[in-house]
Amino acid sequence: MFTITKEVYFCYGHRLMNHAGKCRHLHGHSVKASISIQQEQLNADGMVCDFADIRACVESYVDEYLDHNFLLHKNDPIIPMLTAQNERFMALDEHPTAEVLSKMLYHHIKQAGFNVAQVTLWETASAYASYRED
Ligand SMILES: Nc1nc2c(c(=O)[nH]1)N=C([C@H](O)[C@H](O)COP(=O)(O)OP(=O)(O)OP(=O)(O)O)CN2
Numbered sequence: 262m263f264t265i266t267k268e269v270y271f272c273y274g275h276r277l278m279n280h281a282g283k284c285r286h287l288h289g290h291s292v293k294a295s296i297s298i299q300q301e302q303l304n305a306d307g308m309v310c311d312f313a314d315i316r317a318c319v320e321s322y323v324d325e326y327l328d329h330n331f332l333l334h335k336n337d338p339i340i341p342m343l344t345a346q347n348e349r350f351m352a353l354d355e356h357p358t359a360e361v362l363s364k365m366l367y368h369h370i371k372q373a374g375f376n377v378a379q380v381t382l383w384e385t386a387s388a389y390a391s392y393r394e395d
């Protein structure tokens with residue numbers, strides 16, 4: 262089994278509504294997503310797939326939904342204020358944690374046809390979450 266990994270960087274603002282500590286306040290992250298693709302066999306070019314194809318797939322999703330966006334739970338009371346100010350945000354059914362965001366990226370990449378093994382989202386230099394389906 263071969264596995265390749267591509268890293269993509271972007272940033273977002275968010276808050277975790279029910280967090281007991283500082284993360285319930287509005288704040289932002291400059292993050293790294295690490296996307297691993299696996300295949301039993303290499304293609305005719307000797308690759309699992311081209312790193313550039315992974316980047317294009319991930320960046321199209323990131324640019325549309327995540328990068329420089331504000332990620333909020335759908336029940337966050339700040340949403341009406343952002344709407345009134347014509348500010349950009351995305352309301353999620355789940356809390357915008359690193360776990361949830363790595364799962365969202367995983368599903369997009371899988372739906373695009375890649376044999377994705379795992380997505381890891383580094384939210385800070387010391388904290389990351391991974392999603393995979395075994
Ligand atoms: N399981 C999770 N825990 C936390 C998440 C998360 O997504 N999943 N998110 C946050 C905050 O949004 C943010 O990521 C803060 O994380 P933390 O590691 O506490 O950040 P710090 O830089 O302050 O931590 P240091 O220990 O000072 O490096 C919180 N928890």
Ligand SMILES: [Zn+2]
Nearest residue numbers: 275284288290
């Ligand atoms: Zn955070």
